[in-house]
Amino acid sequence: MNWLSEYVRPKFRNLVGSPREVPDNLWHKCPACGHMIFHKELDKARRVCLQCGHHMRLPVKHRLAMLFDDGVYDREPLPKVPADPLKFRDVKSYSSRLKDAQAKNGETDALIVAKGPIEGQTTVLAAFDFDFMGGSMGMAVGEGFVVAAELAVKHRAPLVAIPSSGGARMQEGILSLMQMARVTVAVDMVKDAGLPYIVVLTDPTTGGVTASLAMLGDIAMAEPGAIIGFAGARVIEQTIHEKLPKGFQRSEYLLEHGMVDMVVPRDALKGTLARVIRLLTVPTMPYEQTNLPVVADASHVEGHRETEPTGPVDESDDPHPDVEELPPLAEPPKRKGVRKSEDDSVAASTAADRAPES
Known part of the structure; x- marks a missing residue:
């Protein structure tokens, strides 16, 4: 029987107390730069390395x-x-x-x-x-x-x-x-x-x-x-x-x-x-704004501008005086075998109309 291990060591341990266990997750090593970071600082930084900015999971x-x-x-x-x-x-x-x-x-x-x-x-x-x-x-x-x-x-x-x-x-x-x-x-x-x-x-x-x-x-x-x-x-x-x-x-x-x-x-x-x-x-428009009344006369609305002229128009004021007027379009030529009916409608002539009189 060893009196040092069986008697002295237990007495000494009772005097100073048992050693405290240290958690193994207090410090984290950055996989990119190897910097050691305290776990509370790492959580505060949302698991981003304070040294190199590496984003951990x-x-x-x-x-x-x-x-x-x-x-x-x-x-x-x-x-x-x-x-x-x-x-x-x-x-x-x-x-x-x-x-x-x-x-x-x-x-x-x-x-x-x-x-x-x-x-x-x-x-x-x-x-x-x-x-x-x-x-x-x-x-x-x-x-x-x-x-x-x-x-x-x-x-x-x-x-x-x-x-x-x-x-x-x-x-x-x-x-x-x-x-x-x-x-x-x-x-x-x-x-x-x-x-x-x-x-x-x-x-x-x-x-x-x-x-x-x-x-x-x-x-x-x-x-x-x-x-x-x-x-x-x-x-x-x-x-x-x-x-x-x-x-x-x-x-x-x-x-x-x-x-x-x-x-x-x-x-x-x-x-x-x-x-x-x-x-x-x-954004969704509120329901009460979807049934807006129709404004017939918008002249009282702020910012409204009339699009139609409000006064007499001077027809002689031509913005393009040098442009020559085009001649009127000619009537299209009449097709053979087509005649006007009594009601002025155009119809194709029949074979009887085209036949000579006997």
């Missing part, structure tokens, strides 16, 4: 609180869909993966549909949650996006999609690929209603989400440095056996090549989004 709930006025919005529940229709299994079953993601994330799937004011303008948002199975699009996400489109049409509000996804969910096979067509039809429904559809591309936006709803916006915004594309850069390089240019598939590269309309820093995103919504939204 922002949790979807933080993004919604950032965009909506006072962080207040109403959520729309996602429709229930079959949990594991294909009974897919790799290392473990798909149903187990879904349950683990739901328990860890607290959400039912990778999409949040919310409605609220953005600078006073009612807006419907469909935001992807990358923390839920990489934001992959399955049946639940497709159904949720359709709900968002129907909600926008119902409230005559613009629809804003914020994708952050790795693409279609492979565990649902062809059923996940079908959602590409369904969300495209949902976007058309919003546009047919005369409502704006705006897309805010965030890191990453890839795969089937890029090939459907992400590239259909009336206006396409993107956050700085976001990866936006269909296939991955390494897959493309291995396929074409060429080195891709620097910055390929980044938002700045897409802006330079006309794939997006603007790259907006995160702190300016809400104001820019609100301004675009105002420009694309036609």
